[in-house]
Amino acid sequence: MLDETNGKSMSIIVTKGTLDWAYPPFILATTAAAMGLNVTMFFTFYGLTLLKKDLKLKINPLGNAAMEMPMAGGHMAMPNILAAMPGATALTSAMMKNMIRKKGVASIEELRDLALEADVNMIACQMTMDLFEYRKEDMIEGITLGGAATWVDAATRCDINLYI
Amino acid sequence: MADMVLDARGLNCPLPILRAKKALKELPTGKTLEIQATDPGSVKDFEAFCRTTGNEMVEHHVDGGVYVFTIRHTG
Numbered sequence: 536m537l538d539e540t541n542g543k544s545m546s547i548i549v550t551k552g553t554l555d556w557a558y559p560p561f562i563l564a565t566t567a568a569a570m571g572l573n574v575t576m577f578f579t580f581y582g583l584t585l586l587k588k589d590l591k592l593k594i595n596p597l598g599n600a601a602m603e604m605p606m607a608g609g610h611m612a613m614p615n616i617l618a619a620m621p622g623a624t625a626l627t628s629a630m631m632k633n634m635i636r637k638k639g640v641a642s643i644e645e646l647r648d649l650a651l652e653a654d655v656n657m658i659a660c661q662m663t664m665d666l667f668e669y670r671k672e673d674m675i676e677g678i679t680l681g682g683a684a685t686w687v688d689a690a691t692r693c694d695i696n697l698y699i
Numbered sequence: 700m701a702d703m704v705l706d707a708r709g710l711n712c713p714l715p716i717l718r719a720k721k722a723l724k725e726l727p728t729g730k731t732l733e734i735q736a737t738d739p740g741s742v743k744d745f746e747a748f749c750r751t752t753g754n755e756m757v758e759h760h761v762d763g764g765v766y767v768f769t770i771r772h773t774g
Contacts, residue, residue, distance in 0.1 A: 565717055566713040569713070569716055569719075569720035569748075570716075570720075570748060571752050571774070639709045639710045639711040639714070640711045640712075649717055
């Protein structure tokens with residue numbers, strides 16, 4: 536749990552579990568931990584899937600008009616009609632992961648391991664576990680289960696509280 | 700010469716900071732760490748990192764597209 540005597544602290548509520556939305560919480564959590572903050576992450580709704588042992592992160596540009604990919608010196612967005620085709624999610628996910636590797640950006644698996652190593656306190660939302668029928672054994676080791684009160688309690692003692 | 704050198708070239712945010720933190724942990728207080736990075740954002744980031752953690756930025760310069768930082772472990 537949070538150590539009040541040891542510097543500053545941050546909490547993040549993680550509500551989204553696609554490849555793109557997985558980045559901000561893990562980047563901020565690992566960086567804050569490296570800068571000496573006590574960090575608590577609360578994973579709820581689709582964010583909960585980021586705690587699964589087997590991460591199969593995906594991204595689809597459908598309905599996301601701002602998503603462009605660098606292509607042939609410019610940028611291209613995929614029309615919704617194409618993004619809705621079978622295989623579009625697999626294709627765009629593979630493209631994004633390839634780009635991530637090429638640009639020296641860490642994978643989510645790597646950042647999550649670094650967060651655990653840095654003693655980031657990861658709380659899985661018990662209600663979401665029940666709602667989506669996940670078992671504790673589907674999730675990685677080193678996390679705790681908790682509810683809204685657990686986060687509120689932590690947040691009252693945090694300098695920074697984020698909702699992503 | 701720094702007491703330890705960290706090659707963070709080719710790595711993007713936040714990996715240079717995370718690797719530097721790990722290296723500083725192994726380094727005795729008072730010793731210096733040289734970090735080589737190619738991420739242009741690392742200039743601002745290492746300044747901020749030092750300010751928050753209390754480690755001392757001894758010197759930094761650019762050397763042919765490589766950002767070189769010398770940090771003394773004081774935090």
